[in-house]
Amino acid sequence: MPFINYAAREITCKLVYYGPGLGGKTTNLQWIYQNTQREAKGKMVTLATESERTLFFDLLPLSLGKIRGFSTRFQLYTVPGQIFYDASRKLILKGADGVAFVADSQAARFEANVESLRNLKLNLEENGLDFETIPYVLQLNKRDLPTALPVEQLVEALRCRNEPVFEAIAPQGVGVVETLKALVKQSLSRLKAGAPATTRV
Amino acid sequence: MVASDLILHEEEFLKVTSLAERLLRDSNSRFVALIDRNGQPIASAGDLPGVDRTALASLAAGNVAATEGLASMIGEESFTCLYHEGDREHLHISSVGQAGILLVTFDERSSLGLVRLRVRQITPEITHVFETMLEKSRHAAESGESAGAPMAEITDDDIDSLFGDRI
């Protein structure tokens, strides 16, 4: 549900990074934060445990350029991937305008990806959001690791609606901006059609 | 409920901003913000130097959402108010209708009693403006008078120029 402020001529979208624990969601935001010009970024909020696992969420506010006379702002959120934080994940998905699924390519995390994707669908539904139509991209992260499964195998299992897929190595910034751009494009394109943007409250 | 973008027009923006300013004055507080439940900052009054408004709004919304989740677990219907007392700065967070959050920060120049009173007095008016805004957003969605009217075809070039050399 984008927020359109005609008074300030500003559009704000909430984009959520979802995926299994330790998959690299927070790392995506950190890389973006570190590589964004000062004027374009707000303060990064991180609610994490002592061991740097996301406890509630991370937030990175970005102000990008203008489009059709409107300034654009994006609020990038990550959810906590650990299974037992499900209640928090559900809260953060509320009002989301787009989702990036960050999959962990390692063979040992295959099941965790599948489970997290199932969990995403469920939590979208519980928030009155439709997995089939919400702006969505798939990121296959940790491509640098020797234990990474072949891309085809991951795509086969995880790509479910013909969404754009990006290979990534988040700490090096590989695929990070591409993922974000694809998501931004989908979320803004959605406005033009005036498609009922998912849900309200 | 009908799905729609949340649209804030000049009229409601000015109204709600002037209500926030009035609350700021009447309660002797330092800063007042109206926030949507999903964490969007909508309007504010007063000053909080060096504080990122978006981050503030997201934390307030997260806080309310978590407290509401807790309340419903123990069988309580809805959230009414959260209060944090700091050494110098205090924080009062309350709900505005179904979809809004009102955040007030104040120091020793005011008191919890005064803030609570002024918040209670002004909440119906803010709720009204907020509901109007939601109603208009909903109406725009229903009538197909798209909130996204300004968005014509978006190309890859548009997206590239949006990012520019910012990231």
Ligand SMILES: Nc1nc2c(ncn2[C@@H]2O[C@H](COP(=O)(O)OP(=O)(O)OP(=O)(O)O)[C@@H](O)[C@H]2O)c(=O)[nH]1
């Ligand atoms: N080798 C390698 N390590 C990565 C990559 N992406 C992330 N990591 C590392 O994986 C660990 C976990 O990354 P996070 O970004 O914290 O994972 P998360 O998805 O936010 O995890 P939760 O907060 O628990 O849900 C960190 O030590 C990262 O440095 C990658 O592409 N390659």
Ligand SMILES: [Mg+2]
């Ligand atoms: Mg994390």
